[in-house]
């Protein structure tokens with residue numbers, strides 16, 4: 001059996017080699033000719049899996065080690081009888097870590113007191129729910145817009161999109177959809193952005209294209225720059241709007257989900273689905289064999305009189321989003337070619353999830369915030 005896998009899928013050779021011959025490829029440039037004699041195709045979000053890519057091939061299973069599936073023509077796979085699995089929730093913790101590292105950066109650089117703000121989340125799936133619950137556990141006033149979940153989920157404060165946009169922190173975690181009752185493409189456009197007041201933070205870590213970038217830039221100018229932007233996803237990736245980069249507080253190359261554990265979990269989930277599809281036993285491994293522990297297993301926290309500062313110091317010890325922002329700005333300055341975005345993603349400097357680190361704190365209020373924000377803690 002021939003298995004073609006994206007070269008950016010960690011552990012692909014280790015896990016899949018007992019099932020067949022694994023060939024690693026550049027997912028962005030994959031062609032129909034390359035997949036012709038493959039039985040299994042394993043991708044990440046940069047490969048458009050369409051009829052044009054698969055037609056005439058032997059492929060009978062496609063796995064995507066990602067949460068998002070907007071790059072997959074699911075209707076075609078279904079029609080062609082090709083099995084499919086993604087990795088729902090694999091990097092939800094990583095994205096939530098990104099959100100809190102972004103807000104910590106805003107506190108450390110601009111004194112942005114996010115704990116006192118009203119928080120609005122867009123999308124209440126694996127990521128949005130994780131983010132919502134962390135804010136909620138920290139005692140923040142949180143609301144969420146998700147027209148699909150509000151009918152079926154009781155335990156969250158569902159509101160309109162307009163209400164979310166009136167919050168002091170807006171965290172976007174909706175998928176990119178172009179059809180259906182509530183398509184998200186361009187969902188946050190100029191009319192919606194006109195609801196933003198000044199001193200608001202927007203964290204965009206869902207998909208580029210959900211926010212209209214020209215409208216965002218226009219609103220930024222209207223607010224005379226009093227808008228804080230933490231942007232991970234971009235319309236038209238891998239070519240991104242450099243004017244928007246120049247005004248963003250944090251600009252990163254679609255790496256919010258790139259924790260070491262999140263990426264490994266993506267491969268692991270797809271591996272398990274493929275074994276099930278083939279009716280073959282998995283290797284004698286457990287999730288903890290396939291997923292790494294962190295580099296810094298424990299810290300004793302530095303306390304600060306301001307909660308945002310205490311959280312920032314601890315979060316930044318494990319993951320400081322400013323380093324990813326700095327790498328992006330440096331690389332674009334050094335090399336104006338368009339492959340910078342993919343280069344940064346391919347050469348991403350590994351980071352751990354906050355939950356890999358046990359933080360010891362000796363006062364109760366800090367201790368509960370530390371676990372609420374995503375760390376493990378000593379009881």
Ligand SMILES: NC(=O)c1ccc[n+]([C@@H]2O[C@H](COP(=O)([O-])OP(=O)(O)OC[C@H]3O[C@@H](n4cnc5c(N)ncnc54)[C@H](O)[C@@H]3O)[C@@H](O)[C@H]2O)c1
Pocket residue numbers: 067068069088089091092095122123124125126127128129145146147148149173174175176177182183184187205206207232233254255256257258
């Ligand atoms: N930046 C990154 O690295 C990164 C990492 C992981 C996921 N993502 C993106 O984030 C998205 C969300 O991830 P998830 O795990 O929560 O996905 P999910 O599928 O679990 O949840 C998506 C949620 O969005 C809701 N939704 C759909 N249309 C909506 C609309 N019009 N308005 C508001 N909500 C809407 C759905 O009802 C669902 O609850 C993914 O689709 C993916 O595109 C990005």
Ligand SMILES: O=C(O)[C@H](O)[C@H](O)COP(=O)(O)O
Pocket residue numbers: 008043044045046065066067068069091254256257258
């Ligand atoms: O949908 C996802 O899971 C994320 O956007 C994912 O982290 C994207 O990473 P990629 O597949 O492009 O490497």
